[in-house]
Amino acid sequence: MRTSALRTSGMRASAMPTIARPARRTLVLALALTVSLATPLAAQSDEAAAAKAFTRAEDLVAKANYTAARALYREIAERWPKTAAGQLAALRAQGNAFLGRAPLLDNGPSANRIDIVVMGDGYMLDKLNAFDDIARTLPKNFARDPVLEEYLGYHNFWRASVVSREDGIDGFGRTYDTALGGRMLPNVHGQATVDRGAVQRILGEIPEAEGLAVVFVKAGQLGTGGGGVAVIGGREDDTVIHEWGHAFAGLADEYIDQVHRGRTADSINVAGSGDPKTVPWRHWIEAGAPGIGVYEGAAGMQRGAWKPTTGGCVMEHGRYFCAVCREAVVLAIHRRVDPIDGAKPEPGSTLRSKPAPTLTVEVLRPRTHGLDVRFWVLPKAQAPAERPEPQGARRDRAERGALPPIAGEPDWVVFNAGKQVQWKVPVRERKPGTYVVVCRVRDTTKVARDTLPWVLKDDAGVLESERRWTLLVE
Numbered sequence: 521m522r523t524s525a526l527r528t529s530g531m532r533a534s535a536m537p538t539i540a541r542p543a544r545r546t547l548v549l550a551l552a553l554t555v556s557l558a559t560p561l562a563a564q565s566d567e568a569a570a571a572k573a574f575t576r577a578e579d580l581v582a583k584a585n586y587t588a589a590r591a592l593y594r595e596i597a598e599r600w601p602k603t604a605a606g607q608l609a610a611l612r613a614q615g616n617a618f619l620g621r622a623p624l625l626d627n628g629p630s631a632n633r634i635d636i637v638v639m640g641d642g643y644m645l646d647k648l649n650a651f652d653d654i655a656r657t658l659p660k661n662f663a664r665d666p667v668l669e670e671y672l673g674y675h676n677f678w679r680a681s682v683v684s685r686e687d688g689i690d691g692f693g694r695t696y697d698t699a700l701g702g703r704m705l706p707n708v709h710g711q712a713t714v715d716r717g718a719v720q721r722i723l724g725e726i727p728e729a730e731g732l733a734v735v736f737v738k739a740g741q742l743g744t745g746g747g748g749v750a751v752i753g754g755r756e757d758d759t760v761i762h763e764w765g766h767a768f769a770g771l772a773d774e775y776i777d778q779v780h781r782g783r784t785a786d787s788i789n790v791a792g793s794g795d796p797k798t799v800p801w802r803h804w805i806e807a808g809a810p811g812i813g814v815y816e817g818a819a820g821m822q823r824g825a826w827k828p829t830t831g832g833c834v835m836e837h838g839r840y841f842c843a844v845c846r847e848a849v850v851l852a853i854h855r856r857v858d859p860i861d862g863a864k865p866e867p868g869s870t871l872r873s874k875p876a877p878t879l880t881v882e883v884l885r886p887r888t889h890g891l892d893v894r895f896w897v898l899p900k901a902q903a904p905a906e907r908p909e910p911q912g913a914r915r916d917r918a919e920r921g922a923l924p925p926i927a928g929e930p931d932w933v934v935f936n937a938g939k940q941v942q943w944k945v946p947v948r949e950r951k952p953g954t955y956v957v958v959c960r961v962r963d964t965t966k967v968a969r970d971t972l973p974w975v976l977k978d979d980a981g982v983l984e985s986e987r988r989w990t991l992l993v994e
């Protein structure tokens with residue numbers, strides 16, 4: 521019997537504070553700039569010197585030279601206490617502190633990737649290198665699950681170096697002074713959890729972060745997950761995917777234990793009633809998906825809660841997501857990542873027909889399958905209403921809604937596209953007038969080894985994206 525049966529407790533997303541993501545530039549430079557507008561020359565040179573030294577300290581953190589970095593932060597704080605960089609350095613010189621960040625796996629621009637920050641609690645300065653070893657293995661750990669492996673290129677991973685004054689976890693009447701307030705849940709399992717506000721404050725200092733973190737609590741065991749934050753006690757690799765399922769996709773536990781009692785409401789992968797016609801995953805049953813049905817015993821409860829499978833979902837005791845959970849993870853990824861990574865000329869611009877314009881569309885590429893790309897050239901009156909992509913760091917692409925269908929065959933199609941598609945718009949056969957060129961990219965989620973697509977139901981249409989241009993044919 522693996523201990524993973526007891527490893528978790530879901531957390532409500534609504535309990536999480538929301539922190540706006542800062543603009544994509546370093547915090548210090550932004551602070552220095554703000555101050556420089558209203559400060560005399562001598563103070564300005566202080567700001568510049570402090571900011572420069574601060575950047576040097578951050579570089580030391582990125583190179584995992586923590587002792588030197590902390591000494592430098594202390595020096596900056598003492599030498600330039602009135603500067604913005606000096607004040608931030610004072611915070612970073614404390615016993616419990618965020619020291620800085622470094623990329624672990626860079627798969628592209630943060631604006632269109634899922635940026636996950638890995639941090640630790642209970643790691644004292646001389647143990648931070650041990651944390652770095654754990655952090656380094658996280659992308660590989662994610663890739664052990666086939667869904668996360670297929671879409672690993674949609675993710676960036678960052679290491680946040682967080683130092684704690686003490687090494688320990690609160691529980692059994694003892695408390696420790698740590699950066700993220702790691703503690704055991706007061707139940708028989710004692711799963712590790714942390715102060716999520718402290719996690720979000722650190723994420724607020726990382727320009728690329730978008731509220732998502734994996735936290736390793738050094739002295740803890742088991743884990744918890746919810747609201748974008750997965751907490752792992754110790755370094756139980758098997759727990760990571762399970763907690764990420766809670767944290768990222770809002771999945772519920774599919775296991776039974778002795779603690780939970782009562783009633784449960786419907787969620788993605790757990791139902792409060794056992795009727796196959798009403799469970800949230802009924803579309804999988806209707807499609808005849810192998811191994812998917814309605815099984816009693818879930819959300820920690822023996823009775824009164826039903827799950828889609830007994831086939832070893834990672835939300836129960838298994839290693840991988842079941843088909844129902846897998847669909848939820850793929851949709852959650854697409855709520856943050858647009859399958860179209862970029863396009864030229866600038867979408868929305870007006871193209872002229874002489875010479876015939878060439879469109880270049882950058883398309884994301886999962887590991888083993890390509891996306892479908894379609895182009896239409898439509899007379900202006902025939903183009904359906906436009907639904908622009910939501911913008912911003914914490915956008916939810918589901919808010920856009922499904923794209924309206926386009927009547928008529930596309931003018932050009934690329935199946936299983938590579939990372940870039942180019943199309944020379946055929947203008948010769950067009951009568952003079954104004955047209956709309958539409959490019960739609962869709963992830964079919966058809967992965968060769970599976971008979972059914974990974975997503976059967978995409979009500980918000982997040983698997984699809986669109987760009988448009990106006991075309992003037994002279």
Ligand SMILES: [Zn+2]
Pocket residue numbers: 774789828833834835836841842843844845846
């Ligand atoms: Zn599942």
